[in-house]
Amino acid sequence: MDITSSTPLLATGVSLGAALLIVLFRRHPNIREGWTILAALTKFALVASMAPAILRGDAIVCHLVTIAPGLSLAFRVDALGEAFALTASFLWIVTSFYSIGYVRAEKEHAQTRYFACFAVALSATLGAAFSANMLTTFVFYEILTLCTFPLVGHKQTTEALQGARKYLAYLLGTSLTFLMAAVVLTYYATGTLDFSPSGVFGSDVSGTLVSVAFLLYVLGVTKTAMMPLHGWLPAAMVAPTPVSALLHAVAVVKTGVFVMVRVVVNLFGVDLLSRSGLGTALVWYASFTIILASIIALRQDNLKRRLAYSTVSQLSYIVLGAALLTPAGITGSVLHIAIHAFGKITLFFGAGAIYVATHKTRVSELDGIGRRMPFTMVAFSLAALSMIGVPPFAGLISKWYLVRGAVEAGALPVLLVLGTSTLLNAGYFLPIVYRAFFVAPSGEEAESWRIREAPVPMVAALCVTAIGVMALFFAPSIFLELARQVARTVTGGIG
Amino acid sequence: MNTPDITPLPLLMVVIPLVSALMTPILARIHRSLAFLTVQAATITSFVLACILLDRVTSGSGKVVYWLGNWEPPYGIEYSVDALNGLVLVLVAFVAAVVSVYAPKSVAAEIEASKHPFFYAIYLLLFTGLMGIVVTGDIFNLYVFVEISSLSGYSLIAMGRRREALTASYNYLILGTIGATFILLGIGHLYMMTGTLNMADLARLLPPLYHSRVILTAFALFTVGLSIKLALFPLHVWMPNAYTYAPSAVSPLLAATGTKVGAYVLIRVMFTVFHPNFDVQVIPATRILLVLAAVAILMGSLLAIAQSNIKRMLAYSSVGQIGYIVLGAALVNRTGMTGALLHIVNHALMKGALFLAAGAIVYKTGIETVEGLKGLGRKMPLTMAAFTVASLSMIGIPLTVGFVSKWYLALGALEAGMWYLVIVILVSSGLNAIYFWRVIDWIYFSPPNERLEALPAGDAPWSMMGPTLVMAALCVVLGVQAQWPVGIAEQAAALLVGGGR
Numbered sequence: 003m004d005i006t007s008s009t010p011l012l013a014t015g016v017s018l019g020a021a022l023l024i025v026l027f028r029r030h031p032n033i034r035e036g037w038t039i040l041a042a043l044t045k046f047a048l049v050a051s052m053a054p055a056i057l058r059g060d061a062i063v064c065h066l067v068t069i070a071p072g073l074s075l076a077f078r079v080d081a082l083g084e085a086f087a088l089t090a091s092f093l094w095i096v097t098s099f100y101s102i103g104y105v106r107a108e109k110e111h112a113q114t115r116y117f118a119c120f121a122v123a124l125s126a127t128l129g130a131a132f133s134a135n136m137l138t139t140f141v142f143y144e145i146l147t148l149c150t151f152p153l154v155g156h157k158q159t160t161e162a163l164q165g166a167r168k169y170l171a172y173l174l175g176t177s178l179t180f181l182m183a184a185v186v187l188t189y190y191a192t193g194t195l196d197f198s199p200s201g202v203f204g205s206d207v208s209g210t211l212v213s214v215a216f217l218l219y220v221l222g223v224t225k226t227a228m229m230p231l232h233g234w235l236p237a238a239m240v241a242p243t244p245v246s247a248l249l250h251a252v253a254v255v256k257t258g259v260f261v262m263v264r265v266v267v268n269l270f271g272v273d274l275l276s277r278s279g280l281g282t283a284l285v286w287y288a289s290f291t292i293i294l295a296s297i298i299a300l301r302q303d304n305l306k307r308r309l310a311y312s313t314v315s316q317l318s319y320i321v322l323g324a325a326l327l328t329p330a331g332i333t334g335s336v337l338h339i340a341i342h343a344f345g346k347i348t349l350f351f352g353a354g355a356i357y358v359a360t361h362k363t364r365v366s367e368l369d370g371i372g373r374r375m376p377f378t379m380v381a382f383s384l385a386a387l388s389m390i391g392v393p394p395f396a397g398l399i400s401k402w403y404l405v406r407g408a409v410e411a412g413a414l415p416v417l418l419v420l421g422t423s424t425l426l427n428a429g430y431f432l433p434i435v436y437r438a439f440f441v442a443p444s445g446e447e448a449e450s451w452r453i454r455e456a457p458v459p460m461v462a463a464l465c466v467t468a469i470g471v472m473a474l475f476f477a478p479s480i481f482l483e484l485a486r487q488v489a490r491t492v493t494g495g496i497g
Numbered sequence: 498m499n500t501p502d503i504t505p506l507p508l509l510m511v512v513i514p515l516v517s518a519l520m521t522p523i524l525a526r527i528h529r530s531l532a533f534l535t536v537q538a539a540t541i542t543s544f545v546l547a548c549i550l551l552d553r554v555t556s557g558s559g560k561v562v563y564w565l566g567n568w569e570p571p572y573g574i575e576y577s578v579d580a581l582n583g584l585v586l587v588l589v590a591f592v593a594a595v596v597s598v599y600a601p602k603s604v605a606a607e608i609e610a611s612k613h614p615f616f617y618a619i620y621l622l623l624f625t626g627l628m629g630i631v632v633t634g635d636i637f638n639l640y641v642f643v644e645i646s647s648l649s650g651y652s653l654i655a656m657g658r659r660r661e662a663l664t665a666s667y668n669y670l671i672l673g674t675i676g677a678t679f680i681l682l683g684i685g686h687l688y689m690m691t692g693t694l695n696m697a698d699l700a701r702l703l704p705p706l707y708h709s710r711v712i713l714t715a716f717a718l719f720t721v722g723l724s725i726k727l728a729l730f731p732l733h734v735w736m737p738n739a740y741t742y743a744p745s746a747v748s749p750l751l752a753a754t755g756t757k758v759g760a761y762v763l764i765r766v767m768f769t770v771f772h773p774n775f776d777v778q779v780i781p782a783t784r785i786l787l788v789l790a791a792v793a794i795l796m797g798s799l800l801a802i803a804q805s806n807i808k809r810m811l812a813y814s815s816v817g818q819i820g821y822i823v824l825g826a827a828l829v830n831r832t833g834m835t836g837a838l839l840h841i842v843n844h845a846l847m848k849g850a851l852f853l854a855a856g857a858i859v860y861k862t863g864i865e866t867v868e869g870l871k872g873l874g875r876k877m878p879l880t881m882a883a884f885t886v887a888s889l890s891m892i893g894i895p896l897t898v899g900f901v902s903k904w905y906l907a908l909g910a911l912e913a914g915m916w917y918l919v920i921v922i923l924v925s926s927g928l929n930a931i932y933f934w935r936v937i938d939w940i941y942f943s944p945p946n947e948r949l950e951a952l953p954a955g956d957a958p959w960s961m962m963g964p965t966l967v968m969a970a971l972c973v974v975l976g977v978q979a980q981w982p983v984g985i986a987e988q989a990a991a992l993l994v995g996g997g998r
Contacts, residue, residue: 069976070901070983141895148894158942167938174930178893179923186904186919190911 003060010064010077010132013048013087014125017041017094021121028114035102038117042095045124049084049091056084057483063134072189075141078134078197081487082267082336086260087131088480089340093252093347094124096463100351101244103459107358110242115152120248122149127253131260136185136195136269139261143181143225146257147173150249154241165240172224172234181222187215188269197264199491201271209278212270216280219265220287225258226321229291232314239306243354246306251313251346256339259320263335266324267492276327282413284325289419291318296426303364305353308430309346312389315423316342322416323404329489331407336485337478338400344470345388345397351464352382355456365434370443374454377461379438381468386431388471391424396474399482506550507563507576510586510628511642513546514539518621525614532617533604536597539621543628544590551583555985559992562634570634571698577634581838581989584982585631585761588842592753592849593624599964600746602957603856607658607744616656616744623649623750627758636684636770637694639762643680643726646758647673650739650751657742665738672725672735679722686715687770699770707779716775719766720782727759729786729823730793733816740812745856748808752815753849757841760822764837768993773829786827791921793820798928805866807855810932811848814891817925818844824918825906833909834990835983836902842982843890843898846975850887850968854880857957857965862949870936872945879956881940883969888933890972893926897976901983 020041027034052062056079066075079087101120105113126149129142147170155166189195191211192202203212220228227235238250249255266275266284275281292315299311320342323335355378356362356371372379388395401420408416455461474481517539525532554561565574578586600620608616626646633639651673655666688694690711691702706712721732728736736756740748767776767783776782797817804810818840825837857880858864858873874881890897903922910918956962975982 067977068980070904070979073901073904073979075977137895144894145896148889152941155942163938163942166942170934174892174934175927178926178930182893182903182926183907183919183923186907186911190908 004063004078005055005060006064007062008064009048009052010062010079011066013045013052013091014077014128014132016045016048017121018125021118021125024118024121025114031113034114034117038098038102038121039095041121042091042098045128046091046095049087049128052079053084053088053480056081057480057487059487069137072193072195073137074135075138076134077132077138079132081484081491082260082263083131083133085336085481085484085488086256086339087128089343090124090127090131090253090256093248093343093467096466097244097248097347099459100247100354100463103457103463104242104244104354104358107457107460108242110156111158112156116156116242119149119152120245123153123249123253127257130257133197135197136188139264140177140181140185143223143257143261144174144177146254147177150245150254153245153249154238156242156245157240162240165237168237169234172231176222176224176231179222180218184215184218184222187211187218191215197268198271199268201267201269201274203270203274212274212278213280216270216275219262219269220284223258223261223265225254226262227255227258227314227317228287228321229294229314232291232295235314236307236310239304239310243306243350243357246310247347247350247354250310251350252343255313255317256343259317260339262321263324266327267332267488272327272493275325281325281327285322285413285416288318288322288325289416291315292322292419292423293426296423296430299430300426302430303366305356305363305365305368305434306350308365309349309353312427312430313346315427316346316389319400319404323400323407326404326407326411326413326416327493328407328410329493330403330410332489332492333482333485334400334403334407336488337403337481340481341388341396341400341471341474344467344474345385345395348381348385348464348467348471349389351460351467352378352385355460355464358456358460359454365437368434368437369441370438372438373443374452375456376453377455377465379435381464383435383438384468385471386435390427390431394472394475396471396478399475399478501562502553502558502560503563504553504561505563506546506553507561507578507632508565509546510543510550510632511576511625513543514621514625514628518618518625521618521621522614525617529610529613530601532614533597533601536600536617536621537594540590540594540597540624543624544587544594547583547586547590550578551587551985554578554583555580555988571693571695574638575634575695575697576632577697578632579989579992580985581764581992582631582761584838584985584989585758585841586628588845589624589627589631589754589758592750592845593627595849595964595967596746596750596853599749599853599856599961602961603746603860604744606860607746608656612656616653619649619652620747620750623653627754630758631761634696635694636687636696636699640677640681640684643677643762646755647677647726650755653747654739654743654751656747657744659742661738662742665742669735669739672732676722676725679718679725683715683718683722686711686718690715696765696770700772703770703775704772707775713780716771716780716782720763720786723759723763723766724789727756727763727823728816728819729789730796730816730820733793733797733819736816737809737812740815740852741806741808745852745859749849749852749856752811752852753845756815756819757845760819760826760837760841763823764826764993767826773994777829783827783829786823787915787918790820790824790827791918793817794824794921794925795928798925798932802928802932805868807858807865807867807870808852810867811851811855814929814932815844815848817929818848821902821906821922824922825909828909828913828915828918829994830909830912831987831990831994832905832912834994835986836905836909838986838989839905839979839982840902842986843902843972843975846898846968846971847887847890850883850965850972851891853961853965853968854884854887857961860957860961861955862952864949867936868939869949871939871943872949874941876945876949876952876954877956879962879966883965885937885940886969887972888937890976892930892933896973898972898979899976901976901979
């Protein structure tokens with residue numbers, strides 16, 4: 003049943019309003035940051051308030067505006083959107099505290115712009131999560147690219163601006179060409195852009211057209227960072243760490259994979275993709291990225307770049323899960339959106355805390371850092387273990403569902419991919435943990451055994467997300483329930 | 498045949514600006530400011546009347562006429578307004594009114610005071626010519642108005658503050674005259690064969706003569722002549738210099754209306770005077786135009802990337818955008834035509850806003866180069882915001898007008914089975930993104946140079962900022978609420994290429 007309500011609009015708009023207040027109160031940093039926190043809490047509360055209805059199997063709809071016949075902006079919150087929105091809005095609260103600690107410790111310039119753009123980015127993320135049709139998704143996808151440009155280039159050094167330009171060139175270039183073409187083609191072939199549980203492409207649409215449209219979507223949604231169009235993500239690591247944490251582990255990249263999942267299940271539909279073999283093609287494409295990105299991650303010495311390549315690899319897990327087109331695969335895919343978000347944000351928080359406390363950015367410099375920053379490094383290690391898929395951490399759950407999905411789909415080589423990737427994950431994460439705790443620090447640092455952590459808000463934030471990683475293992479209930487509901491809805495009958 | 502809806506409103510579209518133009522130099526002798534006040538009064542009145550006219554056309558009979566001297570067509574001159582030229586009338590009058598509010602400060606800064614009365618008189622003459630071209634249903638009368646608007650255009654460009662304005666104007670004069678001569682020859686050929694100058698009458702008499710060589714020649718002459726007027730690549734060479742060196746208040750008017758009216762005439766001649774079947778089946782006119790349009794789109798965007806002068810960059814961007822309009826029309830289907838007509842309006846809004854902003858920059862800082870914009874975001878926040886919004890619209894970001902017209906054009910290309918044109922349109926989006934984002938990037942993220950640092954912060958006066966912001970705001974408003982222009986454009990497209998009544 004569809005419930006009409008303006009809650010999705012409010013949940014999306016609250017941070018947009020906050021952005022305005024942030025700019026107005028630019029001379030009073032404390033009040034300004036107050037707006038960020040208040041908006042984050044309100045946003046999460048609004049998103050959470052929709053959960054009961056969604057879990058009952060209802061959808062919450064909200065029509066915004068009709069631009070022209072066939073082109074309308076509308077929200078329709080379903081289980082998939084709710085799962086993503088819950089993740090993003092919860093992690094924004096945590097990141098807000100972390101951000102405040104970070105920018106004040108680093109005495110960053112242009113803090114008002116920073117917080118305002120952050121708030122707008124969250125509006126765009128939720129807008130994409132709640133979209134009822136491909137046009138609305140496209141609109142928010144583009145807004146997200148534009149409003150995160152100032153965040154990526156925040157430092158305004160030549161290097162930062164180059165990174166930001168690369169970021170924009172990839173994301174805007176591909177979406178204006180491939181994604182736009184894909185959307186026009188979809189409308190041309192089907193006469194609608196509205197998402198539907200079984201897909202909108204009917205059996206009368208020619209196979210070539212479907213294949214071309216699908217290829218255009220895969221190339222156009224570059225936020226999924228699938229190789230070879232992943233170059234923007236490592237380039238975006240010039241951003242301040244909280245930006246990398248929320249945007250490039252949660253909001254931006256997850257919007258990418260979220261849109262991809264939407265396209266797979268709600269535009270093309272499970273039936274069509276499995277009949278045409280396009281799903282299998284996407285599975286292989288994702289597998290290729292998973293393995294190659296992990297191998298590249300092994301060779302990165304810069305901590306944030308290593309995390310970025312890990313993200314590239316992990317994002318393709320989500321695409322792979324959806325492309326398996328089986329209930330368990332889709333469940334795993336949706337779960338992994340949330341679970342990878344909690345894990346990766348903890349890792350980025352750790353990298354940022356290390357940077358603020360010691361100004362170290364390289365893995366090779368981290369010898370013995372665990373003794374100096376025990377909280378940070380313990381949380382970092384827990385998240386790393388979750389990434390690898392070690393119990394009792396949440397990463398195991400999504401991986402388990404992905405494995406089951408692969409078995410259901412009869413795609414046994416995928417098991418090999420997942421296994422190899424797990425080994426590679428261990429290969430690039432465990433050395434960091436090992437260095438931090440078991441290698442004695444060198445030079446003058448060897449003398450100091452005192453604990454010198456990053457500012458309290460930062461450490462608190464990363465501890466919260468690390469606890470989240472564990473909590474999601476023992477009680478994944480809401481995300482699991484939402485993920486199952488998505489899988490049920492799209493693989494047959496509205497459950 | 499039911500009696501036509503006769504009203505003097507179409508005539509007023511021409512008479513009000515014409516009479517005001519004659520009165521301007523006289524009134525300016527009483528008080529200097531009466532010159533621009535007359536222009537503002539005339540253009541704003543015309544805009545209001547044009548809106549009333551368009552409303553009457555779209556909600557009523559679909560067509561409104563006026564017979565000069567009460568001579569019935571085809572004997573007398575007929576002014577006839579349908580959804581197509583009704584929309585263009587509103588657009589031209591709107592832009593002229595907005596620019597007339599903007600002009601006084603800019604003109605005072607760029608043109609010596611003794612020339613002001615003539616500047617405003619010629620401004621109104623240009624406006625008269627453009628309105629006349631659009632409103633008339635008589636093809637010779639159309640030529641007369643083409644000349645009025647062209648001659649006033651040359652003189653306005655020549656008033657630019659640099660010496661180069663004279664050569665730019667002279668080049669335009671030569672090419673414009675060649676174009677006008679082609680048009681006149683075309684009219685002569687048509688008259689020779691049919692004995693009539695009324696467009697509706699021509700449309701009735703021409704079909705049996707479609708295979709006559711004289712008619713084919715006439716069509717060719719029209720197409721070439723109009724291509725010069727609307728600056729279709731490769732006949733665009735007069736335009737970049739003309740737009741670059743024209744006074745700041747003239748460039749927006751010319752860019753937003755001059756070439757658009759040319760596009761209107763091309764569409765009128767190809768689809769009303771001649772039947773769409775003629776363009777497609779008898780001679781491959783639309784195919785040739787599609788190729789030219791595709792080349793225009795790509796070359797215009799590529800050349801724009803290479804420019805260092807702001808106004809010249811915008812002019813080359815116009816070369817590409819005119820390609821979009823021609824492309825949409827030459828698809829000969831309803832969706833493509835809707836896209837073309839929408840883009841006439843939408844491009845006028847975006848390019849108008851950009852040229853107005855460029856004029857405001859010149860007024861405050863004297864900066865003309867793209868490099869010079871570095872760090873200007875802090876100095877002139879409102880101007881730069883308008884520039885940014887219009888630039889995003891040029892790129893085709895959703896929620897702006899640029900997206901809406903691109904949507905219809907791409908969809909029209911698919912419906913025509915020409916998917917490769919979609920590639921052209923979208924590659925050009927990418928190219929637009931390169932040169933417009935480069936500017937946005939510099940405006941906001943580069944440090945200002947020493948000269949700019951020394952200038953006081955602040956936008957241009959409100960009489961300039963108001964029009965600029967209105968145009969930029971419309972880029973978003975009509976991008977989100979596109980129902981109204983889309984409705985009219987669809988109605989006009991149905992008239993032109995059929996396919997649904």
